[in-house]
């Protein structure tokens with residue numbers, strides 16, 4: 293007997309070999325997809341009738357700071373340096389472990405509701421985010437943010453905590469949690485420190501998550517300090533590899549793109565954050581042309597201000613069209629690949645596609661909505677018309693986290709109330 297059967301669905305497999313099924317059935321057992329076809333002879337404890345719905349791989353958010361949900365709308369319309377150093381960092385100095393727990397749970401709730409099944413996170417008090425992931429049922433690649441700022445003592449303390457976290461949580465929550473090293477950025481960490489982090493990550497067989505060339509200010513600071521940009525510096529110290537996840541990558545030269553492609557670096561494109569902070573426009577279509585694995589991230593809620601990857605897909609598709617004066621750039625199908633297949637690859641997850649043997653991380657999107665009627669093309673609808681709130685069911689590792697708009701993972705009202713209270717108290721402390 294199987295665990296879950298989803299029937300009567302439009303199945304968007306994202307598997308080029310299989311294609312889509314107009315009226316399909318998916319069977320889930322022991323956390324994996326065991327059958328995809330027109331019908332099944334199996335029976336299951338839970339049978340979901342997905343009439344008027346699309347079943348698709350869960351979306352993967354490859355760059356966020358989950359607990360920053362507490363700063364949603366706290367500091368808007370500011371220059372990045374002023375935003376980060378003048379507002380966010382002083383407020384973060386007042387964060388407690390409990391705040392991070394409550395903010396992370398809120399983020400998990402928002403992700404479950406908007407169809408995200410896995411995410412990559414860099415922050416502080418990461419045990420708390422890990423606990424929230426464990427409870428919520430989501431999948432995540434987590435790292436403790438290392439902000440050395442050329443302070444040797446801080447570098448050592450951060451790295452020690454980073455290593456403790458990597459070792460404590462690697463493979464936890466039935467393998468749903470993976471851990472990484474999280475050096476903040478090449479302009480907030482020294483060359484020696486970055487080299488040391490690379491060494492430790494290799495030793496622990498953990499990946500590395502870093503902000504990379506987000507702003508022109510970083511590019512200029514790097515040129516002044518080292519006479520080369522961040523990509524060349526990291527290339528010269530042997531930092532890059534397919535286990536590196538680089539967020540933003542806005543200020544890249546053609547040569548930088550070649551390097552990222554050659555080294556198999558995974559890029560997280562955070563289009564809304566880049567627009568909101570006016571950081572610039574990442575050369576996404578060029579990266580994709582060069583075979584770079586580009587996925588999508590929301591960044592934290594202080595620079596977005598939500599975790600809805602449907603919005604991210606639409607915005608990415610639109611921005612790159614107007615930026616290149618070419619409406620054929622980033623077509624809907626390619627953007628869906630960025631949100632699913634490429635994201636799963638970036639986090640090393642056996643998912644991102646609905647295929648027998650893959651992990652059962654999938655979502656059911658309700659298409660019986662005014663803004664989704666009529667429907668000629670599912671790809672187009674999912675990118676240009678759908679919203680995160682159209683997701684009715686979310687399954688991770690073969691477990692139902694939300695069933696027909698009902699969140700099962702935890703008490704939703706309690707999560708909302710506690711996050712609201714924690715945020716109010718935190719901001720009061722920060723403004724005191």
Ligand SMILES: O=c1[nH]cnc2c1ncn2[C@@H]1O[C@H](CO)[C@@H](O)[C@H]1O
Nearest residue numbers: 357380414415437438503506591592
């Ligand atoms: O877009 C961004 N650029 C640079 N730093 C960021 C951004 N978003 C969040 N953080 C900061 O990164 C640290 C995580 O370890 C946090 O301090 C967070 O505020």
Ligand SMILES: [Zn+2]
Nearest residue numbers: 503539591592
């Ligand atoms: Zn970030």
